Amino acid sequence: MEFIQKKTADNAAEQFLPKAADKGIKLAWDRFEGQLPECGFCESGLSCRDCLQGPCISHPFRDANKMGVCGKDKDTLAVQTLLKLVLKGTMASLDQVSDFVEGITSGEMKPKNVAEAKKAIASIEALLANGAPALKKAFPKALIAAWEEAGICPQGVAKDLFKASQKVEGGIASAEETLFWAFKAALLGAFAQKLQGGLKKAAFGVAPAEVEVNMGVLNGKGATILLYGRFSPVLKAKIAAAAAKKKVTVAGVCTDPVLAPYTFAPVTSYGSQELPLMTGAVDLIVTGDQFVNPSVAAIAAEYKVAVVATETLKGEKLDAFAKSIVDRAEEAFKFRRSVVRDIPEAKETALMGFSAADLDVKKIADAVTKGKIKGIAILAGTNNVKFTQDLPFVTLAQEFLKDGILCISEGDASVSLAKYGLLNPKQREKHSNKAVADLLKAAGKNLPAVIDLGYSENGGVMEFLLALEAASKKALRQLPILACFAEANRSAEVAEAMTLVAMGVSTYFWPCLPVTGSPKTMELLSKLCNEKFGAKLIVHTDKKMEPLAKAKMILNVFNRVPDPSATDHPWTDWKK
């Protein structure tokens, strides 16, 4: 029931909105308005389509249909809605890691460090089979003990995912138990991401790289390929290698931009992913499944852009596939000479893809424990049409940095922030206050105001948090760290938020998760999670809250300002 007046904070994206309207092209924002009002039962997690006796709803205002045909009540429905999201998110992580492993084991690419890659693949296989018990050594004992007490330590795909998925099929599991199954599934996905990060390091090596961001990176002078969404890094590297030979430009949308020795300039962030096609400067797009709006196919057709899907039912040799993609891009470029180029000038430099190893984590830990900075904020997530694109991210980051809070970001959130110069090392002093700027100067080489820890599939944030815990010798729940999913959208982000909570980092999540129909589930996410993990998943129901108000609310927590009106504030130990 919310209509967003200003669609995007990104001027490059905004200039395409009237052009799309003139041409009668419907964009995500138009389709969102067409969907309004959205179904209130689905929004609150009170609907169910799990069997063919339904669909059922739990009607909040009617006694006759409080329960589904099978007897699911509002608490079961809401917590299962959350579980389904987490399952889908975890599948996304597992799918990515399995693609990557397949690319390496096919022998089509020689990893940089063969021994390490073999080790990483063995760990991934162990994770799938038995939950990789050896992996637990990477985590602090107290954390593992808390997870084991709750029964959420991953035990392998068959044991965790198959069982967890059956909780939505039937049975009499309580809301608590179902929630723990969701945590277990989320952790399995997070472990997979951590191992994928290890495999990426072994196969390609990791180092921060300077990339240019926003639609100005397109030049329209030669053939240009855009990689959409997540797919095998091996295929990405093959495409980049084949393109380099023929001087074809390869850029990306919603795809990991740093893959040594290649970079894929992020052309835009998730919310405006349809717009680069309207510049006319894209000749071919390669699309994965995750993070790709099906609408790009129709807009690509409108602008005569060739489309190649990476996942088809018939497998192909990667080298030949990559070469055919580049050849097709060149052909498309010739064929598309008559298409008008309309490229915005917006372009910003960003240093992306840091890892814990590139940072002096000890200095960061000292700054936090000694109170030199007020805390650390993790900015994560993609865009969501329910908010002005990028505005929540940018507002939060700017307000946090001004108030002495170190900001780290990951994935598409980094791309959103990079568009406004927050990832440009030259603009560090402009955005951050002295305490943060001093820390950034000391804690690494050429650090920008917001530190990007890579795309979520590489588990960079988890790596950083574990390093921080080791360096500070304090549990994460005792450190002033908050995570903010300011404009979340995909199920993978829900799984990620659950993992952060399980690790002891209280997490703000916008828009509100479809659990608001069940006060019990809401309470479990705050009270039970706080008891078990020392962190809460904070779901705000106020849809009209402005980004600045959100920033102020979170700053109150960092500044230890008690707010009795907010019952869901993360009153973690570090607040005392």
Place this chain on the structure above:
Amino acid sequence: MKVLMVDKEKCTGCHQCELWCGTEIASNSRELAKAINEEPHPVPRVYVEGKPFALQCRHCEEAPCLDACPNGTMRRDPETGLVYVNEPTCIACWMCVMVCPFGIINPSSSMKVAIKCDRCRNMGYPICAEVCPTGALSLVERKDYRQRKF
């Protein structure tokens, strides 16, 4: 006089009208996430029961509820012709509930007042018609509605 027209071909029985009527009209918070948790729970003024057809007060020209009401609590707005309950004077005798041929007047035992649709007479447009995803509910002139001029 404008009344709500229900197109039974378009109604899918999705209950959205009930949900948002309950939230916007009947709840104290007027916010879905909070309204869901209100006790006693809000009572929507529109009903989708059994069949996909949203039923609310027809604001009958010869309204039996007006005749049955012993103390003038049930009233007709002389300007709009809409029938409404003047809540402060309701004595909860449920005569109106008994005589309504559609059964759309609900006895609210917790509040001790009769609850019925007033076609959102104090709002610009009825909320049920506004949220209906298929356009099954719309506001039309009663004379057109009678002559099926739609």
